[in-house]
Amino acid sequence: MRKAIEVKDFSFRYRNALSSALKRVSFAVEKGSFFCIIGANGAGKSTLCNALVGLVPHYFVGKSKGLVQIEGVDVAKTTIAELSKTIGLVFQNPFNQLSYTAGTVAEELAFGLGNYGVPREIMHEKVLQVAHLMHLEELLDKNPLDLSGGQVQRVAFGSAFIMEPSILVLDECTAQLDPLGSEEIFNIVKDLNSNGVTVVMVDHDMERVAQYADQVMVMRMGKVVALGTPREVFTDPRTSDWGIDVPDYVKLGRGLQSAGFDLAELPIDESHAVQTIRGLL
Amino acid sequence: MSGPASVAIPDSPLARMHPIAKIVGICSLGLSTIAWPDFTLGLFFILVLFLTAATAHELRPFAKIMLGFGIPVTIMLLFIQGCYSPKNTKTILDLGFAKMGLEGSLYAAKIVVTLMVFLGSFYLTTKTTYMGRLVAALSQVGVPSKVGYLILASLNVVPQMQRRITVIEQSQHSRGLETGGNIISRARAFIPLLGPVVLSSLTDSQERGMTLETRGFGIKGIRQTSYIEVQWRRADTLFTACITLLFLLVLAGSILSGMGIVPLGIQWGGRA
DSSP states (O other): OOEEEEEEEEEEEETTOSSOSEEEEEEEEETTOEEEEEESTTSSHHHHHHHHHTHHHHTSOEEEEEEEEETTEEGGGSOHHHHTTTEEEEOSSGGGGOOSOOSSHHHHHHHHHHHTTOOHHHHHHHHHHHHHHTTOGGGTTSOGGGSOHHHHHHHHHHHHHTTOOSEEEEESTTTTSOHHHHHHHHHHHHHHHHTTOEEEEEOSOHHHHHHHOSEEEEEETTEEEEEEOHHHHHTOTTTTTTTOOOOHHHHHHHHHHHTTOOOSSOOOSHHHHHHHHHHHO | OOSOTTSOOOOOHHHHSOHHHHHHHHHHHHHHHHHSSSSHHHHHHHHHHHHHHHHTTOHHHHHHHHHHHHHHHHHHHIIIIIHHOTTOOSEEEEOSSSEEEHHHHHHHHHHHHHHHHHHHHHHHHHHHSOHHHHHHHHHHTTOOHHHHHHHHHHHHHHHHHHHHHHHHHHHHHHTTOOOOSSHHHHHHHHHHHHHHHHHHHHHHHHHHHHHHHHTTTTOTTOOOOOSSOOOOOHHHHHHHHHHHHHHHHHHHHHHHHHTTSSOOSOOOOSOO
């Protein structure tokens, strides 16, 4: 399998910062995989996302070392706009995703397509498709600045994936959505992923990470402290040292183990937990 | 269509007009007023603009802005130029403390009508044009997308800052800062808001620049397209041709008048 993302010994220190935000980070993401990054606040997750889309080092000034390659292209040697053809980012704060020039949601969704010179007819078609998918049909004619946080988050998400990037980076992009809305977005992300889009997701919802991720990377104080499948990461006894929570299903399994039940393996998601409990009954 | 339903632009021939035709209109009217030897043509244009405002369902706000600007500026300029212009040779009014001269007054009237023609035509254009259409029209004629972005972003700065002020004001108010009361206490409450508003606006513009690039803005070698379709109709061609012809005729007439070949404008007497 070819690599969508390759990061080798990458370090970055913001200008005037006392310590590096990223310290010799190395990992690779296979094409079409679902890759999750987890870690406590200040672990360097958002800086890493910015490095993947080229904002580091092109936008955020600082000292960087090492290599970040997106589909074989060195991020440091291209422009953010060029990279945006391949990789899309959905920001933590959806209001940062808006262009602030569009008078309507439809224009906001189409902004990126316009930059790529997509013909108007195709633009209209795609806007309607995305609006339907994101439940934004009723809002297409509204000003994006008049929407609620959750609605703006949908617009932000829609405006990122309308450009059909082959890699999508989601930096806690559902923080302002209700659980149902969040679930809907992740179903779309999962669909995109099964259609070949590589997904890199930063999230604090460990149940979701366990459910969707092919690979999980744990970061702590700018370093990669663990990298593996959700099972390898969440069942590792050092999780509390890394400053991360584990899915409730893992806690349930550990509880059962300490109550004397003999489990072949710890459950990490709902289906595993159901199977495990059935096995015990 | 003149704009999306959420943007309140009443339908009218002016609202349907192509934004570039409107820009040509502003330039032609304004430049014709400048070229004409006296203020009469400008006065006629102001009258036409009032009629246009009425057909565009904008008469009340238009009258408000024109009179609100026109009356004080006219009084001020008439006083300054009329009473103290060195060109004054013929007195038309003796105020006791000063004498109002014809030449200065005519000059003041010319300045006022010129300003009002530009102001009125620009105001009507902005009130009857959805800004997205204007930018789409500009990019259609080859204006770089960055210029279009600058126009839209500049127009959005004020409402954004207003929103930001409201949020910061509410936040300060919830923490005990008195934001109401008389004008002095309001002014006193407003001063601490300025720092956060200016700083957060700067941060916002930095983040916006970042966002734009991640959405392909400024990509090289691609001609940008627009979501909004702006059609150039036969009526736009007719309007543009007529208004340009009007300007050319006024310009030619003014040159001939200046050379003394064709008498143009009213002979008011005096030196002007």
